[in-house]
């Protein structure tokens with residue numbers, strides 16, 4: 001496998017792809033509430049993506065049946081939307097992909113459904129912070145292990161479990177390109193980052209053990225101990241040697257009334 005670096009023009013196209021997904025998550029942020037089914041949210045997302053002259057990126061990919069991966073509570077990732085309503089106190093990890101101009105966007109956020117337990121809130125906060133810890137290391141000259149180490153160090157120090165079996169990845173005309181981007185690793189190890197690389201960085205962090213199981217549906221990954229898991233994902237390019245965010249949580253934050261400057265350091 002080879003790393004496919006992108007030109008400036010391609011990176012601008014990928015920003016559009018990521019933006020479709022960012023807007024989809026923002027639209028969903030207003031709809032996530034007790035009583036709503038993940039299948040209903042999936043239908044909304046598919047309609048919205050198509051309205052943006054884009055195509056759902058996950059639908060049919062490796063035979064996945066839906067537009068969104070919907071993973072509540074102890075589900076880590078790859079949950080399949082269904083007719084079970086969300087209830088107060090749930091968390092729901094929504095992972096969304098879209099193809100626009102032939103390039104993929106791939107981007108995830110874990111939402112709170114109503115009021116959630118304090119320890120769960122903290123898990124979401126630390127997982128999102130670890131995403132930015134990782135992104136800070138995605139710069140020319142650094143290596144895959146630097147990103148993984150940053151995420152693992154930040155979350156394990158706080159007592160959480162880092163899922164090993166699922167990883168981030170290069171992104172482009174394919175959903176999964178080289179290199180794989182584990183959320184664990186050793187400083188200075190692995191492939192070296194260069195100008196024009198685009199990756200999806202996506203910590204999957206568990207409140208308890210890092211160990212996981214897979215459901216017999218062949219998709220759903222869940223924690224072995226049944227404790228909650230969080231997932232946040234951004235698309236990032238190396239521009240002028242530094243990490244530049246292509247995706248944004250700004251639409252989610254607008255919908256939820258959250259003030260945040262967390263993305264400012266990754267925009268030029």
Ligand code: MG
Nearest residue numbers: 095106107108
């Ligand atoms: Mg994703």
Ligand code: MG
Nearest residue numbers: 106168200202
């Ligand atoms: Mg991904």
